[in-house]
Amino acid sequence: MTAPAFISQFLPHRRHAHWLDAATTNALLAYAVDRQAHFKPSKVRGEDGDREVISDQRSSLRLTDLGEFGPLLQERALNSLAEICAAFSMPPFVPKGVQVELVAHGDGAHFVRHRDTYATPDGAPRRVTMVCYLHRLPKAFSGGVLRYYTLAGDDFIDIEPDCGEMVAFPSWAWHSVERVSVPGDAFADHRFAVNMWVRG
Numbered sequence: 001m002t003a004p005a006f007i008s009q010f011l012p013h014r015r016h017a018h019w020l021d022a023a024t025t026n027a028l029l030a031y032a033v034d035r036q037a038h039f040k041p042s043k044v045r046g047e048d049g050d051r052e053v054i055s056d057q058r059s060s061l062r063l064t065d066l067g068e069f070g071p072l073l074q075e076r077a078l079n080s081l082a083e084i085c086a087a088f089s090m091p092p093f094v095p096k097g098v099q100v101e102l103v104a105h106g107d108g109a110h111f112v113r114h115r116d117t118y119a120t121p122d123g124a125p126r127r128v129t130m131v132c133y134l135h136r137l138p139k140a141f142s143g144g145v146l147r148y149y150t151l152a153g154d155d156f157i158d159i160e161p162d163c164g165e166m167v168a169f170p171s172w173a174w175h176s177v178e179r180v181s182v183p184g185d186a187f188a189d190h191r192f193a194v195n196m197w198v199r200g
């Protein structure tokens with residue numbers, strides 16, 4: 001059998017169940033609900049390069065101040081990095097930082113197919129994306145799978161992460177968040193996820 005053409009292949013990904021322990025997950029969820037008023041509409045890079053709200057591309061709410069959880073998650077992400085780079089056959093690199101944000105997907109929220117690569121002003125691009133998922137139990141939403149595409153974008157797999165699970169992939173991999181449905185749309189019922197981008 002011939003190997004599939006390069007562009008028909010998937011970049012690697014890793015799923016880490018229970019990456020966040022239940023106590024931290026619950027504390028972070030409580031923090032998110034408490035800070036509801038501070039969440040702002042998520043932005044994407046528009047045609048002129050500026051960040052703007054384009055809700056048919058990305059519709060969700062985002063919080064960048066994670067309080068004491070920020071340094072905690074950055075440290076955990078860095079602790080997971082060596083194993084992830086090895087699993088991805090990615091040459092090790094010196095991390096220049098971890099960007100973190102907490103995103104809430106409510107009823108109808110989604111994020112179209114995109115890549116996370118983005119060079120920050122200091123020139124250190126995002127190399128590894130880690131996303132840690134949180135939601136109340138039992139889960140109150142449906143949909144919202146993480147869709148992970150081949151390099152050509154012509155095929156995909158759907159990943160439905162559990163609460164506390166972390167999914168890692170190279171930041172240049174195509175992915176999307178499929179539309180979420182939250183009956184009643186209570187904020188505490190949203191699909192929460194922490195994006196962690198390791199730059200280097």
Ligand SMILES: O=C(O)CCC(=O)C(=O)O
Binds near residue numbers: 111145146195
């Ligand atoms: O929430 C997810 O599953 C992924 C989010 C994402 O791709 C992003 O915010 O760049």
Ligand SMILES: [Fe+2]
Binds near residue numbers: 114115116175
């Ligand atoms: Fe993304």
